[in-house]
Amino acid sequence: MSVRVGEKAPEFTLDAVVKGDFKSVSLKDYRGKWLVLFFYPLDFTFV
Amino acid sequence: MSEFEQRNAAVAAVSTDSKFSHKAWLATPRKKGGIEGCKYPLLADFTKKVSADYGVLQEASGVAVRGLFLINPDGVTEAILVNNLPIGRNVDEVLRLLDAFQEHQKNGVVCPIGWAKGKEAINPAQAAAWFEKHAK
Numbered sequence: 595m596s597v598r599v600g601e602k603a604p605e606f607t608l609d610a611v612v613k614g615d616f617k618s619v620s621l622k623d624y625r626g627k628w629l630v631l632f633f634y635p636l637d638f639t640f641v
Numbered sequence: 642m643s644e645f646e647q648r649n650a651a652v653a654a655v656s657t658d659s660k661f662s663h664k665a666w667l668a669t670p671r672k673k674g675g676i677e678g679c680k681y682p683l684l685a686d687f688t689k690k691v692s693a694d695y696g697v698l699q700e701a702s703g704v705a706v707r708g709l710f711l712i713n714p715d716g717v718t719e720a721i722l723v724n725n726l727p728i729g730r731n732v733d734e735v736l737r738l739l740d741a742f743q744e745h746q747k748n749g750v751v752c753p754i755g756w757a758k759g760k761e762a763i764n765p766a767q768a769a770a771w772f773e774k775h776a777k
Contacts, residue, residue, distance in 0.1 A: 596696035604694040608684040628650035633705035637666040
């Protein structure tokens with residue numbers, strides 16, 4: 595599966611670090627807001 | 642980050658690292674290559690499923706390439722920018738895209754090449770007038 599403009603972005607729920615704490619984050623959490631979701635290869639590199 | 646907040650936008654970063662690696666990176670000072678003080682969430686796609694779903698998983702290395710997805714408040718993808726591994730991103734371009742999509746949403750106009758906030762956009766019903774004024 596891949597992503598296309600004009601279509602719903604794939605839903606996800608992932609473990610995350612939010613302000614220093616471990617939390618679960620889902621795409622749904624961002625309904626009502628714009629979201630800039632970006633991927634990068636590895637921690638300790640640049641983004 | 643306030644530039645994004647002003648635009649009702651959140652930022653979230655994803656890699657295939659574990660949440661523990663994220664935590665260590667967040668605790669590392671900038672001068673040591675860390676991102677201490679970073680305010681947006683770091684998501685751990687440890688199973689690589691989300692990276693694959695978004696089409697940014699590089700199979701050979703098992704990491705995600707530098708893909709950026711601008712998702713609107715209804716969960717629809719509006720823009721996709723993907724760079725191969727060596728090249729970083731440009732925050733100004735992301736803000737420009739946000740401005741352009743929001744201008745379109747608010748006023749129904751479309752934003753031509755090079756449009757930025759403050760420039761005249763095109764009213765599709767009166768496109769001829771725009772070209773008359775701006776075309777060289």
